Amino acid sequence: MTRTRGTLYRGREGMWSWVAHRITGVGIFFFLLVHVLDTSLVRVSPEAYDAVIGAYKNPVMILGEIGLVGAIVFHAFNGLRIILVDFWKKGTRYHKQMLWGVLALWLVTMVAFSARHVMLFLEGGH
Amino acid sequence: MTTTNTPAAFPATSLEAPRSGRIDPKYLRSKTSSGSFEMAAWVFMRFSGIALVVLIFVHLWVNLMSGGGIAQIDFGFVAGKWANPVWQFWDLVMLWLAMLHGANGMRTIINDYAEKDSTRLWLKTILVLGAAIIVVLGTLVIFTFEPCMLDAAGEQLPRAVCPS
Amino acid sequence: MQVHKYDVVIVGAGGAGMRAAIESGQRAHTAVLTKIYPTRSHTGAAQGGMCAALANVEEDNWEWHTFDTVKGGDYLVDQDAAEVMAKEAIDAVLDLEKMGLPFNRTPEGKIDQRRFGGHTRDHGKAAVRRACYAADRTGHMILQTLYQNCVKHNVEFHNEFYVLDLLTVDEEVTDDDGTTRTEKRTAGVVSYDLASGEIHVFQAKSVVFATGGVGKIFKTTSNAHTLTGDGMALAYRAGLPLEDMEFVQFHPTGLAGLGILLSEAARGEGGILRNADGERFMERYAPTIKDLAPRDIVARSMANEVREGRGCGPKKDYVLLDLTHLEPEHIDAKLPDITEFARTYLGVEPYTEPVPVFPTCHYAMGGVPTTIDSEVLQDNDTTVPGLFAAGEVACVSVHGSNRLGTNSLLDINVFGKRAGIAAAEYAAEADFVELPEDPTRGVEAMLSTVRDGDGGERVATIRAELQETMDANMQVFRSEKTIKEALGIIENLRERYTKVQIQDKGKRFNLDLLEAVELGFLLDLAEVMTVAALHREESRGGHFREDFPDRDDENFMLHSMLYKDPEAVTEGTQGIRFETKPVVFTRYEPMERKY
């Protein structure tokens, strides 16, 4: 049975934060697979490890790292929000406010992180 | 004229009543309740999550924010950290928790979106194998790590942490 | 066509139908046929409460309750039935509580009770707290609780099965004195499965009708779209009488144009009615009790204001319910639902603006006549073996010419239970009646006329015109002139109905087709209602004749019984036979109804 596509469900804060949580979770998971593999190169040889780690140090990857940390930080803060929704009696009532809190914290963290990360990169790289 | 003589429905005597059996079987849930596994998994996600916040944030801080940042990371940096059993333990716990947490999260997602039971099984097999390999590999790397490796010529590499 | 066999078939899954099903389902092989999902039934819309003389909060007894019911019904109540209802009310409430109904509680944990219009202590001395309630959702809780217990008892529902024909067979019976006559017996029902468009015949030893009211005959109504009087029309078409159809209750405060009910509590809490000049007009009609006069008086006063050109709004067709002099906190505490309805549906803020209201059709006192055991009558004293009815579709008659608030939720529980038990017990003794030859013929003919009709008349147009004329001529004021006007239009609409044409030609979920069928029921019942109203040349309860403004016990202390009869002519209308049935008196002599 074929069907014309329906519209997207227009959920609110709760649904979109969950979508983001899920996407960031999957993203981090795949990064972790790769990260364990690249770290394992320390068992192969220092050169191999340094070569691969070197790849993390080019300007494009620096952006990628900011993205990755952004994903982790969102997932982490939002994860804590979910835990509060689960275990704090008033969590369900304030879940939206908590999401705004998560986003604010995320923004502050990311501005600080990005600034220092880029700075360290510029200092250290050359 | 077709006569269907509906079988007598007996008045409820036990609590099973609502499962009337009159429902089209296509709507019945596949009844493979796995005890409290789902509950345990749910609880694990919360506790591992809390632990991971600490583990990962410190990890990120130490590796990317303090000292020279990403530029400092090389073999020597890793070697320096793992010379300390606290960092060994730290990374080990982080590895295990993150992989179990992540893999369980992926399992949820597979359960949600895989449409056929066979696809579901395949994906989960790959997931379990993949996660197991990574966890074992990572554990081995942490425990068998030898900071004072010899280079191809048999010379000990010059490392700050190695007794020369 | 499929044929099913059940001991008991219950038609309708509102309060009455499900209460019957709970009893019958435990005793006999029972099926419930309902045209909408059980929890969609209109019992769920009831707000106020269900009364019973529990005496949980103050002294009370069932005898006082009986009196109030009889008096409220302007003495047209069958008093034996009212006694049964008031007596069994207590168990009816306790049954529901044991089934899990979450009643509001007194501090000691008992079922709480509150006051309601017309319920008094000691024969009218003072208002009494008799209505058991669950917030302002009593009907909702009753419907849910009964459905829950049907699930518990594994009751077999056939959802979205429209019953479109009652199968009866005529049998020769010989009376004791040797005379023979024909008597109807129940064989089953014919039903239409909305999902597939297929016709199913249900052969049954007992059939219980619990199809609810007929509010959609009027334009302004608190009733659901699905309340089209199906059960009444089916019984009538099968040759059974309809009793007291001229009596319809109009609730004064429906949201203007929409009919959505604002409970009586609005005026109880201090709300007042105003006309276009801002005048509190009830001061003129009922100088002492003003806005708290009985429902019918208030409704008539409102209609009179509009009729005399003092209505509000662009069409000058409503008056205003003014709550603006009340404290917002008070409104919130006592009238949360009303304020929400006004806000949602009219966009009116009751704190600061008056709410447009107009009388709304609320309840049909008449219906299929039954005995106190819920057996349907085929004349004044012969029952139809195997046929039962309960709820708004039936006329026991406990409401007489005017129902008291909270007595209907009671009625459906008491007589629903009785009907369920009686139907199961009858089925245990009786045999199946042979189905008539070609049982679906009638339904198939009816459906194909509608489905294949190409006369170009639209269902919605005819229905709208019917509702307009009923609102204009048969509402709170009636006179020979208006009733005849309505009757003329109804005859014309019936004629046009034969040329009705629908657009949906499919089999699945063809609601277009069913709406046309329902319109047929409405037209039949509108005719019966108007003819009965024309005949009753007096004013009593819900029926007010401007040309005969007084009650006339001499000539009209009688139930009216209308039969479909092609040969007969009543009030100039071909096809209806008019008879009467005496009212049963046990304790109370008619008095003037004064509050």
Add this chain to the structure above:
Amino acid sequence: MSTTTEAAEPASTVDLPESTGGGITTFDITLKVRRYIPEFSDEARWDEWTITMQGTDRVLDALHKVKWELDGSLSFRRSCAHGVCGSDAMRINGRNRLACKTLLKDLDTSQPITVEPIKGLPVEKDLIVDMEPFFQSYREIMPFMIANSPAPSAERYQSPEDRERFDDTTKCILCAACTSSCPVFWTDGQYFGPAAIVNAHRFIFDSRDDAGDMRLEVLNDKEGVWRCRTTFNCTDACPRGIEVTKAIQEVKTAILTRAA
């Protein structure tokens, strides 16, 4: 409310503001409905109508206008028309609502108003879906009171506080707006869904009921409460204002504390 502030007898006559009751405002809307009539076509399609409606009209009125005047084959369920029977949950502008409770003037009428069936239940025709899976989940949680103690001759007593404990979840009208808004339910339809949990909650926290443990056991299933990802779509969708997610969380907590 103290009785000392008894409102003074209201004035006999007041001046009414010009605007009282509001005039009849009419406006045009475009209604865009997702049609699906399997008898005639396997394809779903979008149909559009532009119609003139009035100030107090709801989406249900617009659907009726189309059905009664333009296209009689348009099919949808409805009964009470004021939000108490639960017949007409549908997806209006992408969100689950009751058509009879959604005023047109509260929507953006400059855009077409899209109406689709609720998601996750098999569509039967136009806006009508098969509700059977929904009711099956409801039946499985044993939605009826089970009291072990022999019934007293009068009522079972319950304090007003105990009664208040589960008040919120008694309001459910089984409209399925919540369950069919849940992203987890959309995936495979096997999740019990918020409505079933709400109705279990209603009995689990009723002091008169003794089968709470059995219901918790049912919901500890792999398709039970643990599948909820707290997306709150159910709470946002509920036309009765029930705090659905909160009820689900309370059930989770009850299972946890029982297990502990």
